Amino acid sequence: MSSRFSGARRKLSRLLFGRTLVLAYHRISDYHTDPFSICVTPKNFSAHIGILTELGEIISGDQLLRRKQRPRFMITFDDGYLDNFTVAMPFLQARSLPAIFFVVVSLEETSLYWWDALHKVFLETKTLPACMEVEVPGYENALTYEVEPHIADVSSLPQWNISMPPPSKRHRALQDAAFQAKVIPPKLRREFISQLAASAQISIASLHSPTSSPEHWRAAHSAGYEIGSHTLRHPWLPALDTFSQREEITASKTHLEREINAPVRMFAVTHGGAGDYLPSTSVFIKEAGYQYGFAVRSEAIGWRANPFDLPRLYVRNWDADEFRQIILKKLS
Numbered sequence: 476m477s478s479r480f481s482g483a484r485r486k487l488s489r490l491l492f493g494r495t496l497v498l499a500y501h502r503i504s505d506y507h508t509d510p511f512s513i514c515v516t517p518k519n520f521s522a523h524i525g526i527l528t529e530l531g532e533i534i535s536g537d538q539l540l541r542r543k544q545r546p547r548f549m550i551t552f553d554d555g556y557l558d559n560f561t562v563a564m565p566f567l568q569a570r571s572l573p574a575i576f577f578v579v580v581s582l583e584e585t586s587l588y589w590w591d592a593l594h595k596v597f598l599e600t601k602t603l604p605a606c607m608e609v610e611v612p613g614y615e616n617a618l619t620y621e622v623e624p625h626i627a628d629v630s631s632l633p634q635w636n637i638s639m640p641p642p643s644k645r646h647r648a649l650q651d652a653a654f655q656a657k658v659i660p661p662k663l664r665r666e667f668i669s670q671l672a673a674s675a676q677i678s679i680a681s682l683h684s685p686t687s688s689p690e691h692w693r694a695a696h697s698a699g700y701e702i703g704s705h706t707l708r709h710p711w712l713p714a715l716d717t718f719s720q721r722e723e724i725t726a727s728k729t730h731l732e733r734e735i736n737a738p739v740r741m742f743a744v745t746h747g748g749a750g751d752y753l754p755s756t757s758v759f760i761k762e763a764g765y766q767y768g769f770a771v772r773s774e775a776i777g778w779r780a781n782p783f784d785l786p787r788l789y790v791r792n793w794d795a796d797e798f799r800q801i802i803l804k805k806l807s
Contacts (some may be wrong), residue, residue, distance in 0.1 A: 494806045495539065495776040497549040497769065498523075499743075499787040502556045503563045508598055510649060511590045512636045513554075515792045517562060522795040524550075524572065530802065535573035536701050536741060539767065540782065546806055550574040551769070551787060553705055553743055554588065556684070560691040568698060576695055577705035577743040577769075578687065580727045580734070583665070588709070589656040592668045592682040596675050597649040601626050607648070607674040611659065611667050618655060620648035657746070660715065661708035689734040696735045703741030704731050704765075710745060712752050720756070725763040740766040747771030747787070757783035775805055 501513035503520050515523070527533055531546030539549060550567070552559040555578035567574050596603075597620075607620040622645045623629050629643045641647035652671070659667055672679040692702050704727040706712075712720050724742060731739045742760050744752045747770040760768035760783045772786035780786075788805060 495534075495547045495549070496802065496805055497539075497551060497776065497785065497787040498527075498790050499747075499769075499771055500550065500552045500559075500563070500790050501554055503558045503566075504556075508594070508631075508633050508635075509792065510594055510598065510636050510646075511653075512789075512791050513590075515790060517566075519792055519794060519798070520563065521566065523790070523793075523798050524566070524570070526795060526799050526802065528570075528572075530806075533572050536575060536767065539776075539785075540780075551577060551703075551743065553577045554709070555579055555687045555692075555705070557687050557691070558685070560687050560695055564695060564698070564700065573700065575701040575703050575741055576692070577703040577741070578692055578731070579705045579707070579709045579745075580730045581708045582688070586683050586686065587665060587668055587679070588684040588686070589664055589668060590653065591684040592671070593649055593652050593656060595682050596671055596677070597622065597645045597652070598629075599626070600675055600677055603645075603675050607671070609667060609670040609674055611655075611670070612663055618652075620652060622648050657711050658714050660719075661710045692731075693735050696737055701741060702731065702735050702737075702739065703743060704728050704739055705743050706745050712745065712756060713750070717755070720753075721759050721763075724756075724759045728763055728765065741769070742767070743769040743787075744771075748789075757781060760784075773805060 500515060502515070503517055504514045505516050506514045527548045531548055534547045534549055538547070552563060552574065555576065559576055603622050603624055605621065605624050607622065609618045611618060623643060629645050632642060635642065635646065637650050637653055641650055656664060656667060668682065669679055672682060696702050706723040707727045708723065710723055712723065715723065728739045742765045744756060752770060757768055767785060768783035769785050769787050771789050773788050774786045776785055793801060
């Protein structure tokens, strides 16, 4: 090894000394469109893990706040998608690498995630009425969506996501419906999706999400993986009253512990970005008896971090070069 290269590696090691970065994945899938940016392809996931093991150490929750010289990374998955347990976990298991799987406890909710349903209705249904109408309890007026009747009239844009300008009426309708579905309380959200499916003249069964079951959670726990709570019903917490917020955080822990027959130490806030949780959220997480709580903020964990409001980097389908650049930037 040349002295120049060795010196560069030493400089990089000093720059990244002791930093801890938690990564939040959702799906490991080759799905052809991804408007909510939740899919990372198996190829890119493999590259990500290779880069992380090169730059530092992938750790478990037990090691989270211990200070070490090398950069440390924690791998987490949100929402309990089936591919977390059938694709990601075997890949990690073969390399003896730890991870935390945050699952939504209510199987009724996970069978029909609103973002998956909206994706399938607006961007995958071949024929729709030109004007779709949905009545939601609590809304004074019906929600209406104007769309191109035939999907053949909509350009296929695999890289498009809902933060981008809408290239068609269907994309605009998806954006509008996503904003509305996010803030609708969970007890009303299934009715919203049911009416949307009826307006689209499709079966609600066709909108179901490919999620895991308690059998997968128990198998992962038995294999040494941490199972954490991601609420009961995946609500937007600021829309709930105090009692309902506490229920989502506390009851999900109780139910999940019963399912896996083990303590649940970790909680991840749904959505988790700025404005997606309240100052009281970290208090409720602590009161419920969790050891750590996680949000989504693109930064490393600092020495004075609140253990009930720890940041995580939302991982997108970055290729190896882009991923490396982002990780080095977040650690520096």
